[in-house]
Amino acid sequence: MNKLPLLFTGILIAFGASWLGLVAYPVSNLGHLQPLDDEDTAGYFPPSVSGLAVAGQKVYASAGCVYCHSQQVRLDPTSTDIAKKLGVRQTVPRDYIREKTAFLGKRRIGQDLSNVGARISDANALHQYLYEPATVTPWGKMPSYRYLYKTTKVVSQPSADAIQGLKGPHAPPAGYEVIPTEDAKALVAYLLSLNKNYPLPESPEPTAK
Numbered sequence: 287m288n289k290l291p292l293l294f295t296g297i298l299i300a301f302g303a304s305w306l307g308l309v310a311y312p313v314s315n316l317g318h319l320q321p322l323d324d325e326d327t328a329g330y331f332p333p334s335v336s337g338l339a340v341a342g343q344k345v346y347a348s349a350g351c352v353y354c355h356s357q358q359v360r361l362d363p364t365s366t367d368i369a370k371k372l373g374v375r376q377t378v379p380r381d382y383i384r385e386k387t388a389f390l391g392k393r394r395i396g397q398d399l400s401n402v403g404a405r406i407s408d409a410n411a412l413h414q415y416l417y418e419p420a421t422v423t424p425w426g427k428m429p430s431y432r433y434l435y436k437t438t439k440v441v442s443q444p445s446a447d448a449i450q451g452l453k454g455p456h457a458p459p460a461g462y463e464v465i466p467t468e469d470a471k472a473l474v475a476y477l478l479s480l481n482k483n484y485p486l487p488e489s490p491e492p493t494a495k
């Protein structure tokens with residue numbers, strides 16, 4: 287019983303230190319960050335997620351993309367992110383201030399997606415990859431997201447939404463087509479919106495050595 291005050295004090299110190307490290311310190315250092323008003327482009331950086339991409343964020347989270355894909359371009363002595371053209375600069379805290387959830391990633395098994403929208407502009411290509419990844423990267427480990435698509439019979443004429451150029455064992459048979467669901471469209475819209483290659487003063491593009 288005589289040790290209860292000491293135990294209670296230890297618990298208070300532990301919780302206090304955790305609060306300072308996880309709440310107070312980040313807020314004091316990052317809470318002042320605001321979007322940057324760029325007079326040259328008459329835009330605000332980072333831009334806010336809008337339109338169908340907002341719903342796509344939720345699909346991205348529920349599909350578990352965060353477990354294999356990061357959204358942070360690294361710049362350190364061991365990183366080759368810039369050389370691999372995953373981005374033109376390192377990502378910094380300001381890049382995430384307008385995101386309700388920052389999908390930094392659990393691990394990086396697949397490519398970093400911070401700027402996938404700058405590398406790929408073709409929605410059909412992304413749909414192809416989500417539907418049958420093995421036909422695009424046979425060596426990859428990405429699972430198929432065919433559950434986000436519907437195979438339907440062509441009636442009268444093909445749908446404008448049908449995925450073009452599908453190959454592999456799950457390509458639709460003659461007279462059928464693969465149509466993306468609303469979730470698939472939203473996910474692709476979100477991926478196409480990912481582009482952090484805008485300029486920020488605290489993260490200039492590295493100069494060649």
